[in-house]
Amino acid sequence: MADTIILEVARFSPERDSQIGYQTFEVPLRSDWMVLDALNYIKDNIDGSLTFRWSCRMGICGSCGMMVNGVPKLTCETLIAQFAPGPVRIEPLEHFPVVKDLVIDMDVFLEKLQKVRPWIVRKDDRLPAREFLQTPAQLEAFHQYSLCINCMLCYAACPVFGLDQDFVGPAALALAERYNLDSRDQGAPERTDVLSQHDGIWDCTVVGECSTVCPKGVDPSLAIQQYKLTATKEWFKTWLLPWGNK
Template sequence: MADKITLEVARYSPEQDGEPRFDRYEVPLIENWMVLDALNYIKDQLDGTVTFRWSCRMGICGSCGMVVNGHERLTCETLLADYLPGPIRVEPLRHFPVMRDLVVDLSDFMEKLERVKPWIIRQPGAPEPSREFIQTPEQLAEYKQYSLCINCVLCYSACPVYGLDPHFIGPAASALSLRYNLDSRDQGAEQRLDVMAQHDGVWDCTVIGECSVVCPKHVDPSLAIQEYKISATKAWFKNLLMPGGGK
């Protein structure tokens, strides 16, 4: 096995550079080193100005998402050795403004996430529970898949529809929104449907499915969006047949 591998790292400072460039760095090819380990080696040993986000190094914080050789990956669980003989091209996530090098501005996603109300909603005036909510394993299984989302936004980077229309509510927000609808403790499905059934909600999705392919936690946002289309359609026909009624 080779003892070194080359990384081509996207470098960009919007205030100074006209356009992004790629800097090449040679790093030791150590068994079990991930792309993130290589980036940290570069930052510590070769070039302290390379900028990227990371935190947990174990695939749960969702901060080290980047595009590695054209594919969205969490760099903390992407082996260098899988890309032999190299070089490995590391770029920032697509469809978000680049703040610097590999760091993107997630404001748009954060605004969308808040809009879909990803928290447990109880009806106003609902009596305060006198004890904890009991939930069966079956009730947990209803939403568990969607609760595994770590907001790494690889799905937004992989979604061509979001790339074309930044108003699209997008995959992770849809999955997290459905996660609370499916929770037996929640009573906010109608409020969330008001957001998701809008023109900028789920309707732009053309079921390309890349969101579900790239998800490192095996969430299926594409399915969540189709579930929302079905819910919205049921509600639409119900309202057509019984205007204002049936609630």
């Protein structure tokens, strides 16, 4: 194994640039290094102005998502040695505005997330007298979707979001489904109004890459298709049954 590898890192300075440029760095190639370690090596030893987000280094905070050779990855759990002999291209997550270098503006996502009410909604606001009980089967129904860490890799992988920024998108839809399927939740009717619009589930053309790139094994693509089925049932109930439109 060669002892160094070349990184082509996207650079963008909002003060100077109107386009993204690339800068190459030569970093040591170590078998136990993640891409994030290489980026930190650059920041510590070569160019302190390189800007990127990271926090936990163990794949749970969801801050260090970047495009590694064109594929969205959590850089803290992507071994750099697999790309030897290189070069490795590091870019900010696709389809998002770039604030600086590898840092994206995530407001677009946060607005969408808020819209689907990703929390337990109850019909009455009173605090329950005791905790809500749930069987293992009821937990199993939504557990997979609750593993989402909001890292936005699925948005970077979704061409529909790239083509149409109004699309609610994979993670937000998966999280909506996570609460819809939760036996303690009663907010499904309210979420339907957001999900059943054109920009909700119906924009999805089932590319399926959101599920492939998810570092947590969440399957947003499945959640969306399932919700299409639910929305279709709702639609028929509303239009065919006189008592359905409540």
